[in-house]
Amino acid sequence: MNIRIVLLVCISCLMMHTSKAQSPQCQLILSGRIVDAATGLGVAHAQVLLREQQKTTQADSLGYFTLRDLCAGNLTLTTKHLNHEEKTEKIQLKTSLRNKIIYLTCHADTLHEVKIKRSKIHWEDVTVSNRIQGNDLFLSSGLSLGKALEKVNGVYSLSTGNAISKPVIRGMHSNRVLILNNGIRQEGQQWGNEHAPEIDPFMAKDIEVVKGAQSIRYGSDIIGGVILVNPKAMKDIAQGIQGEWNTALFRNGRSANTALMLEGRPQSIPGLSWRLQGSAKRSGNTQTPDYFLKNTGVKELNYSLSLAWQNAKQGLEVYHSYFSTDIGIFAGSHIGNLTDLYNAFEADCPLDSAGFSYTIAFPYQHIQHRLLKAVAWRQISPHAQLKFIYGLQQNRRQEFDKTLQTKKPDGTYEPALDFLLVTHHADLSLKHQWHKRIEGEIGLNGFFQTNRYFGNYFIPNVRKLQGGLFWVEKWHRNALSAEAGVRYDINTFQIWKWEQQTLISPSHSFHGPAATLAFRYQLPLLTLHLSMGTAWRAPYVNELYSDGVHHSAASYEIGDRRLTSERSYNTSFTVDINRKQFLDMEITGFYNYIKNYINLQPVMPATLTIRGAFPTFRYTQINALFSGIEMSASLKVYKDIRWNVKGNLTQAKDISNKKFIVGIPPARIETDLELPLYQRKGNELHWVSGISYTFRQNRVADSADYVPAPPAYLLCHTDLHSTWKLGRIKMLADVGVNNLLNTRYRDYMNRNRYFADELGRNVYVRFTFPFVLKS
Amino acid sequence: MKKNKTYSALIAIFFGLILTTTACKKPVTPPNPNEEELITTLLMTFTDSAGVKPSTTVAFKDPDGDGGNNPTQWDTIKLAASTTYNMSLLLLDESKSPADTISNEVLAEASEHLFCFTISGANCQVKRTDSDGTYEIGLQSKWTTGAISNGNAEVMLRHQPGTKDGTCTPGATDISLSFLMQIQ
Incomplete structure (x- = not known):
């Protein structure tokens, strides 16, 4: 990886x-x-x-x-x-x-932050990151972003059924993980566990994961890490008109995913490039080894448009993307109270069962996300580049739940939850090189956001204003490079909320510094990375003001408006061993202490309602310690046969109460064998087979959850992938099977584990077909 | 030079775009959650089918809905021994003025709803007497008491869209209340 x-x-x-x-x-x-x-x-x-x-x-x-x-x-x-x-x-x-x-030798304009023609320095990033691109990205096409990211060691997915999944980095997710969608902070209702990132994975050509508080450029609230999802850079588009057609078909759920992309660079207008891209997805009820999961279909329709113009001195780029989806929520997971949950858990097969269907019925989520981005940059001197980015996002989330409360007089149903989140970003940055050994970036981030709700109350209306100033410098001499960064942020917001019959509108304000320091030292066959950082995150409105029943969890959640911000102190150390093609190995240890970590903790007594008693949870602050190790190795066994292995272990302790934090991914080990079957004239055929073993999460008392953590499980997969040359075109295709043995299992990080098994065997076929219309 | 002019023009358009889009409105007043539909009140009216014993009404009231204050009224079901009562169930939203009768909506969606009554300890048999055409509903029922005894009566409303089969198993719980019960 x-x-x-x-x-x-x-x-x-x-x-x-x-x-x-x-x-x-x-x-x-x-x-x-x-x-x-x-x-x-x-x-x-x-x-x-x-x-x-x-x-x-x-x-x-x-x-x-x-x-x-x-x-x-x-x-x-x-x-x-x-x-x-x-x-x-x-x-x-x-x-x-x-x-x-x-x-x-480098292009004048490369991917790297600073490019100086005279010295032509390409500095290796001091920080450690993992990327999914090229073939690896192809091998995850058709999966949601959360599932695709599981290819990165140490990243898990927090799911609600098969269709909703969000990344968990080193045990942290949601508001603690930042996702940059084409350079813009993705702003959806990310506080919810069942709210997946609204990003079309087919748009991405490069996904980078930076774990921990290493990247200070994007915000102070990077407690868990940053995920950068990027399309191919506009400047890399070749002359003429080209395109790419992607398709992924899955047997389980009879799912079809297809994407078409067209891009070009007209010869008549130098410096101009454009791209059109769209994708569609349709899938029906998925199947466990024993039964179908009712109402688990998904519909998705996305597109994006980009236009860029640039020369050696300046450039402009405009990007627009639209994402829309309808996700069926497994009918058996909608429960009224805790008794329903226990009944569902104890049933051998969901009480609410069905055969195959593409129909999406109640309950379901309907989400739309729009992004408009504009970038302007100018090379103000050979050593400095000024860049301005503006982003506008509109996120509409509607969750439909067929209940008495949402029925309209005309017999149709209103969404139970309905949020509109509008976010403006404005970033100004100056990349510079002071000295041949020192380069860096100074920048300002501005952020304005409003949240409105139209359905039932879950989080209040909010107006938020945020500003940050950062400064990062890199230094390099012989085998040693170092990076240091500081930033300061101010985060203020006002909320509007009804309390009994009074509308209240209190304001909150948080501010604080963040800093990082990283070193990279190159030895023969060995690279050492050390990074340290401190970051902070203001409590989100749901942590301050939520008050109500969470239906998928049968719990009553109560916010606490006196919460303060949480602060992390993060250290990680990586040893990277590389013996040419023979061995590539990486071992990382991390230690993340979080002061005032905001945690949802059970409180007594249970809340009495007309629907019964609900176990009650309150947002509380504790001191937490997240630590763990990650290991990956790729070894050349014989000729071109490679053996890959990776594993990770994360543990999270509540130091204040001397116990483990619930909801942390269990340890996992994966291994596979890569066998080239045919390699001739650019045509290649590879066979990859592997297993992955997920341990039981034992670091949580059984009494800390409604039901005990599910047992450990072993999954097998196999994949045959090929590259075929058709003239100038290189086509990728693969066919494979996930959960080859049709294993019956439940995953600790899937909320549906209370109600149903995971997916059974899944056979898939995928291809990518690039084409040239005009060269 | 020409390119610089083009560039400046593009920059100007771009800033214009930002100014128009950032002209933002104050978030309007959020919908008052107190105006949402709630089930605040459950009333069970017991009438002696022979017309001899006095009628009695048993109530559960939680005027502010889920959370907040605890329920204000949670009566004990007190019935005479060896008597057959007709019970009529009423659900109200008393947070509105005038109160909204939620049980009418249950009746309108009768094919998706089922009341379940479970008696433990007390000598009493319950039989639902109404029907959605196929299955019983439970807004109307017959309670037949036996000898003097004490126990509990659990009243449940199951929401069973598309899965109603006459049993209490499918669906989700809309109401689940346990009343103390005395047969005297």
Whole structure:
């Protein structure tokens, strides 16, 4: 999973190794590595072409490539990569060449924050992050963002059924995890456990996860981590008109997902590029090994439009996206009180059962999310770039629940919950390089948000104003690099709420500093990362003012308006071992102390209502300690056969009450074997099979939850994926099975575990078909 | 130079766009949750079918709904021994003025609702006497008491959209109240 490129240590590898034996004609091999000229790091996924013999291949994530079945002669070798200048060189091939090093230099405008033509420095990020892109991203297509992110070690998904899932980073989620959707903070009703991020995963070409409080640029409230979901950069769009068609079909739920993208760069208007993208999804009732889950269908329709213009000195970009979904809520999970919950839990099969259907009935969620983003940047000097980003988001969440209370006189039903959240962002930043060893960024973030509700009360109307100032600098010398950042934020909001017959409108104000410090030290075959940070988060309105029954949880939740902000002190240490292609291993230990952690704790007595007594929970502040380890390794077993293994363990302690915090993901170990079955002329066929074992969450007393944590489970999966070259087009396709053995299990992090089993066997077929309409 | 002009023009349009979109309104007054529909009151009126014993009404009242203050009235069901009563059930929302009769809505959606009565300890048999056409509802019922005894009566309203089968098992709970019961 870890696709970060590694430092090449042996300059001696430059030496071309020439085999002595004379190879027969047209069976020669040219292999080697593509390396960044400035840093000596491998360049991932570059394309290598041999003009004369029309051979092409793509380098792997570490920059290694192999071209087979070559004929002897004078060849023109061209190497292309998005962020680097194209390079062409003549080589004379007499015998197989196995250690060819190709050096690429950076583009004037690269992915990296600061680019200086003279020094051409590409600085490795000091902080540690995990990325899903390219093939890995393809292998998660058709999944929701929350599920796709489970590919990252240490990330779990908090689900409500199969359709709603949100990422949990090192035991934290919702308001403690920030998601940046194409550079804009995603603002939905993220406080709710059953509110998934409103992002179309087909839009993304690169998903990056930064765990802990490492990234201070995006906000002070990054207690758990940041997830950056990005489409392909507009400047990387090639001349002409190209496109891509993606489809993913799943047997379980008879789900169809399809996405179409068109992008181009007209020759007549230099610097202009555009993109249109849309996706649709339809799925019906999903199936456990024994029964169908009634009302678990999903409908989704999304699109996005982008237009950008830029030259060497300045650029403008406008982006608009629309996301809409209807998600059926498993009928058996709607309960009136705790007795209903116990009855549902004890039944062998949900009392409310059905066969297959695409129909989405009550209860269901209807969500729409609109985003408008505009970016303007200008290179004000060779050493400084000024950038302005504006974002407008509108999030409408309606939750329909067929009850007596929501029936209108005309017989139709009003949404039980109905929220409209409107958010404006304005960010101004200056990226600069003071010195050849120091580069950084200073910025201002502004945020204005209003929340209104139209249905039943759950959280009040809110008007929120937030402002922040940050300053981050990176320094680098030989094997050591360091990054330090500080920021200060002010967060003020006013709420409007009825109390008995009076409308109250109190204001709240929070402010405070945040800081990070990170080091990266490069040793031969080993990289060490140390990061430390402190961040804070103001209580959210639901933690302050919620007061009511949570129907999916059969609990009565009470906010506390005296809550103060919580503060985290975060340390993490990573050892990254890299022995070329042979072994890539990463071990991380983290320690996150949170003062005044806002936690939902049970209180006595239960709340009496006409529907019965409800266990009652109140938002309380405790001191908490989150700690854990994450380990991943990829080992070359024999020839091109790779063995991958990863595992993680997180524990969360309530120090104030000397017990464990509930709702923390259990430990998990995953392993798989990757077998190349066929590799010829750019056509490849790989077979991956693996197992994943999730432990039982034992760190919670059985009495702390309505029902004990489900037992440990083992799942098997298998996947056959291929790359096919059709002329200039490279098509990806795969077919596979999840839960191969049709295992009956329940997952601790799925709210539906109270009511039903997880999905049974699921067979899928997926493909990505890029095409060129005009070049 | 020309490009710079284009750029400035684009910047101006862009800021114009922001100014128009940021012209924001104050969040309007939220809907008063006190105007939402609630079931605040449950009334059970027992009438002797022979017309001999006096009629009695048993009430549960929680005027502010869920949470907040505890219920203000939660009567004990007191019935005469060896008597057959007709019981009529009424649900009200007394947070409104005039009070809203929620049981009319239950009747309108009779095919989705079922009242369940469970007696424990007391000598009493309950039989629902009304029907939605297929299954019973329970807004009307017959309570037949036996010898003098004490116990509990649990009154439940099950919401069973699409799953009503005459039993109390399917669906979710709209009402669940346990009354003390005396047969005297």
